[in-house]
Amino acid sequence: MTDHGHPVDPDRVTAVQHEALSASEAEAMGGLLTVLADPLRARILSALLATQEMCVGDLALALGASEDAVSYGLRLLRTAGLVRRRREGRMGYYRLRDGAAREALEASLSRLRHLTALHPEAGADEADEE
Amino acid sequence: MTDHGHPVDPDRVTAVQHEALSASEAEAMGGLLTVLADPLRARILSALLATQEMCVGDLALALGASEDAVSYGLRLLRTAGLVRRRREGRMGYYRLRDGAAREALEASLSRLRHLTALHPEAGADEADEE
DNA sequence: GGTTTATCCGCTGGGCCGTACGGATAAACG
DNA sequence: CGTTTATCCGTACGGCCCAGCGGATAAACC
Numbered sequence: 001m002t003d004h005g006h007p008v009d010p011d012r013v014t015a016v017q018h019e020a021l022s023a024s025e026a027e028a029m030g031g032l033l034t035v036l037a038d039p040l041r042a043r044i045l046s047a048l049l050a051t052q053e054m055c056v057g058d059l060a061l062a063l064g065a066s067e068d069a070v071s072y073g074l075r076l077l078r079t080a081g082l083v084r085r086r087r088e089g090r091m092g093y094y095r096l097r098d099g100a101a102r103e104a105l106e107a108s109l110s111r112l113r114h115l116t117a118l119h120p121e122a123g124a125d126e127a128d129e130e
Numbered sequence: 131m132t133d134h135g136h137p138v139d140p141d142r143v144t145a146v147q148h149e150a151l152s153a154s155e156a157e158a159m160g161g162l163l164t165v166l167a168d169p170l171r172a173r174i175l176s177a178l179l180a181t182q183e184m185c186v187g188d189l190a191l192a193l194g195a196s197e198d199a200v201s202y203g204l205r206l207l208r209t210a211g212l213v214r215r216r217r218e219g220r221m222g223y224y225r226l227r228d229g230a231a232r233e234a235l236e237a238s239l240s241r242l243r244h245l246t247a248l249h250p251e252a253g254a255d256e257a258d259e260e
Numbered sequence: 261g262g263t264t265t266a267t268c269c270g271c272t273g274g275g276c277c278g279t280a281c282g283g284a285t286a287a288a289c290g
Numbered sequence: 291c292g293t294t295t296a297t298c299c300g301t302a303c304g305g306c307c308c309a310g311c312g313g314a315t316a317a318a319c320c
Contacts, residue, residue, distance in 0.1 A: 016192035026169035033167035039156035046151040062146035100223040
């Protein structure tokens, strides 16, 4: 087991402790990202961004997924506070939460789409030395 | 089992099929988000954004995590193409992948931080009807 | 060369998450 | 009022992921 009473670069260690994401911030962000990380849920959000409001069956049809899966995804999105439901008879119509959150979500998805498009692509470079 | 030869709103269904995230896009994004969703990995990235370059031991010290966990996190970040390693003797110094990806990552993290700060907060509103 | 140090790898186990299935609810329709 | 339709819920199962441990590698130091 390594000791580490001897940091290699103390300045950077303290810099990180001050500037980097705190554990609690990272945990909150992780919770949100875990919700966004599922392909079906991301597509549901994307669909709602495009159409304002849809019911479970149409979403399942449009996305080519089972209704159970869509229903389950919408439940998680709702408990995460990202999506709201409007009941009309036996149908449930879902839409994104309104307001600043909607725009923040749109911007985040756009950014992430861009980042993904950069295609990090596990470049296997192992030979570095100086 | 529901039939769904009868979409409620065919226009929106086709709109989603054209405009929403495709399955493959969502899968790629999901892979990336799964990597970002882990609190420790997000904090590692945040630390590297702040300091340019650090070794495993210092990261573990600064983040209050075990070296094994940090090493494992860095491995995943490396295979995801987000982080690069510079070997110097027995030490390994890690830095973010350079170029556009770095800026895209910084922008994404910033956006996500903002989105998280909006605090979706599982608002339990169930009573909607018209 | 032997020891210490910094990091990495393989393996194992526990835990969480998503899907599928069956039944339940509740509205429309005749 | 019984059936059909759209959705929801509870449960069980399988799979993936991450922390921890032990050993391996490889450089520095005496």
